[in-house]
Amino acid sequence: MTSTIEVTNLSKNFGKVNAVNDVSFTVEENKIYGLLGRNGAGKTTLMQLLTGQEFASSGTISLFGQTPVENAKVLQNTCFIKESQRYPEDFRPKDVFKTAPWFFANWDQDFADRLIADFRLPVDRRIKKLSRGQLSSIGVIVGLASRAPLTFFDEPYLGLDAVARQIFYDRLLEDYAAHPRTVILSTHLIDEVSNLLEHVLVIDEGKLLINEDAETLRNRATNVVGMKTAVETFIGNREVLHRDGIGGLSSVTVAGLSESERRDAHSAGLELSPVSLQQLIIQLTRTETKEFEASA
Amino acid sequence: MDDSRPLFAQVAENIENDIISGALPEEGQAPSINEFAAFYRINPATALKGVNVLVDAGILYKKRGIGMFVATGAQEQLKGARRDSFSSEYVRPLLAEAEKLGIDSAQLTQMIAKEANNS
Structure with missing residues (x-):
């Protein structure tokens, strides 16, 4: 596996705030990564560092084997779609699509035109007259049609409706399948994207909390629901991630179960339900917090 | 695609169901990995993992450069496993x-x- 990004002991401080705190990871070529975390966790700062828009306080970053800072060779292979991209005052969407090919060698105009139709974007209207969702769709179109070997989407869909978001996911998957590339998608809408991701990075308070294959992460937990006594008998001394209950009912989140364990649970009259990536991350983040508090 | 089992296992089971029902006939060509990924809205790597489960079990086989096909006897093999x-x-x-x-x-x-x- 070739790695597209290698980050070692990366930190970024703004005064006393550690926005990114001693983070190390690698991003493998041609995979879709999810960069997840709460507001202010450090996702955007991390992406700004990776794309050479911020200088690191310490640590090293390598993109395609080189430093991204002031490096045209790296940056022309990189596309960064930001939540609040600004455009020149009197630009219209068609001006954006006219200039984009100057920056991206792999730009596909036919694909851009198809996306413009899909998103019903009025290309002749001045950008400042566009709605929030239409503004976001410009970024999404640029991000997809640029086909950059390394594409960052930082909360690309503020204001996009459910239909437009689904179009984004579908086009991303289709085009990724036809033209494999490395994609890093940062979002709060974890449940919507969880099936698209191959690998998940979770960042919390500047630290890298989870760096795991998405499939492994999805199978990490199951909810077992049923009568309190039956649930307790079934879980025995398994590791419990989360425990909830009401009256005689109990709902316990445990580590992933094998097929035979699932059958045992069904025979014991227990119900099994999936733990979404979003729920799992919330629970794991909470556990970490507790451990952190305990050790402090 | 909203079950507590692994996604790739669900993909494999869906393909099995299509073979059992005859929607995917024996010696017929199965959809490609990318078609499965687009249809189920999942990462192609996950779809590949699901398909590989069936390739390993001898239910599907690959023809180099052409695609994947349903093996002869796959339907009966799957029905037998389901009966068990x-x-x-x-x-x-x-x-x-x-x-x-x-x-x-x-x-x-x-x-x-x-x-x-x-x-």
Whole structure:
């Protein structure tokens, strides 16, 4: 596996705030990564560092084997779609699509035109007259049609409706399948994207909390629901991630179960339900917090 | 695609269902990995993992440069495997629910016979 990004002991401080705190990871070529975390966790700062828009306080970053800072060779292979991209005052969407090919060698105009139709974007209207969702769709179109070997989407869909978001996911998957590339998608809408991701990075308070294959992460937990006594008998001394209950009912989140364990649970009259990536991350983040508090 | 089992296992099971129902006939070409990924809205790596489960089991086979095909005998092989797990998958949960409601096995047999006559 070739790695597209290698980050070692990366930190970024703004005064006393550690926005990114001693983070190390690698991003493998041609995979879709999810960069997840709460507001202010450090996702955007991390992406700004990776794309050479911020200088690191310490640590090293390598993109395609080189430093991204002031490096045209790296940056022309990189596309960064930001939540609040600004455009020149009197630009219209068609001006954006006219200039984009100057920056991206792999730009596909036919694909851009198809996306413009899909998103019903009025290309002749001045950008400042566009709605929030239409503004976001410009970024999404640029991000997809640029086909950059390394594409960052930082909360690309503020204001996009459910239909437009689904179009984004579908086009991303289709085009990724036809033209494999490395994609890093940062979002709060974890449940919507969880099936698209191959690998998940979770960042919390500047630290890298989870760096795991998405499939492994999805199978990490199951909810077992049923009568309190039956649930307790079934879980025995398994590791419990989360425990909830009401009256005689109990709902316990445990580590992933094998097929035979699932059958045992069904025979014991227990119900099994999936733990979404979003729920799992919330629970794991909470556990970490507790451990952190305990050790402090 | 919203079950607590791994996504790739669900993909494999969906393909199995299509083979059992005949929607994917033996020696017919199966959809490509990318088609599966787009259809189920999942990462192609996950779709590949699901398909590989069936390739390893000899249900699907690859023709280099052409695609994937359903093996001869796949339908019967899958039906056999499903029959083997029928008891644990369907009968045992049925008995568990019946016991919870106080339905004894004689009553249960009667109910099954009645439903079978109606259908």
